[in-house]
Amino acid sequence: MRVLHLVAPLLILLLTGCSTLQEKDDSELTADELYERAKKALDIKDYEMAITHFDTLETRFPFGVHAQHAQLNSAYAYYKFDESASAIANAERFIKTYPRHAHVDYAYYLRGLAKFNQDKDNFDRIFNLDVTKRESGAIQTSFFYFKELVERFPDSRYSPDSRQRMVHLRNLLAQAELHVAHYYLSREAFTAAANRAKYIIETLPRTPAIPQALTIMAAAYQQLGLQPLADDALRVRQINFPDYTP
Numbered sequence: 691m692r693v694l695h696l697v698a699p700l701l702i703l704l705l706t707g708c709s710t711l712q713e714k715d716d717s718e719l720t721a722d723e724l725y726e727r728a729k730k731a732l733d734i735k736d737y738e739m740a741i742t743h744f745d746t747l748e749t750r751f752p753f754g755v756h757a758q759h760a761q762l763n764s765a766y767a768y769y770k771f772d773e774s775a776s777a778i779a780n781a782e783r784f785i786k787t788y789p790r791h792a793h794v795d796y797a798y799y800l801r802g803l804a805k806f807n808q809d810k811d812n813f814d815r816i817f818n819l820d821v822t823k824r825e826s827g828a829i830q831t832s833f834f835y836f837k838e839l840v841e842r843f844p845d846s847r848y849s850p851d852s853r854q855r856m857v858h859l860r861n862l863l864a865q866a867e868l869h870v871a872h873y874y875l876s877r878e879a880f881t882a883a884a885n886r887a888k889y890i891i892e893t894l895p896r897t898p899a900i901p902q903a904l905t906i907m908a909a910a911y912q913q914l915g916l917q918p919l920a921d922d923a924l925r926v927r928q929i930n931f932p933d934y935t936p
Contacts (some may be wrong), residue, residue, distance in 0.1 A: 716743060718730060720749040725760065732763060737771035740764075758788055763799050774808030777801075795839060799848035804837035829866065833859040864890055864899035873904045884910035901927055901934040 695908055728743030744764035748757050765780035781801035836852040867890050874883035887907035904927040911920035
């Protein structure tokens with residue numbers, strides 16, 4: 691019975707201590723406690739709260755391993771919270787501050803994901819816009835981010851997925867350029883149409899847009915009275931894409 695009487699007050703004290711810790715403001719916590727609080731918020735997908743805790747941790751304890759982890763985890767939380775610009779900024783800051791960190795490849799990958807996520811709605815809408823006003827720079831930036839990861843860390847666990855995303859982005863970029871070529875052709879700007887089609891063929895090979903680019907090139911050259919060049923374009927298309935139907 692004495693043991694039971696001793697245990698009960700001890701449990702009360704422990705519970706009271708936990709409650710007090712939970713009620714503590716971030717400014718009262720140690721680096722370990724603050725990091726633990728931030729990680730718990732991240733684990734339950736409360737990304738907004740996780741961002742708050744990680745940012746506080748980095749501000750109060752700017753040096754040491756916790757600051758490094760806070761910066762990288764904060765970038766991830768911003769990404770999941772659909773704050774892509776902040777995710778990119780934090781990832782780039784991590785890359786510049788800790789270029790030799792064991793997990794810097796993840797920062798490169800996260801930056802690419804955030805940019806891809808930031809512009810995915812633009813990618814979906816891009817072909818409904820006036821092609822003369824469309825901006826392919828967003829696609830190129832996403833491609834560059836993933837390309838930099840693959841080149842710097844070819845053996846990274848994140849490189850295979852990055853390569854797949856690069857293929858997708860190249861196809862999107864080629865399709866966007868193809869729309870511009872079609873636009874020029876429809877406006878009888880035949881030289882511009884031929885040049886844009888040539889750009890696709892030379893700069894974005896091995897994309898699904900190539901046979902259409904050759905078709906536009908042939909049509910433009912024909913309108914310009916350059917029949918030999920038009921015939922060459924059609925011959926190349928026939929050899930490389932025999933099943934293609936315009």
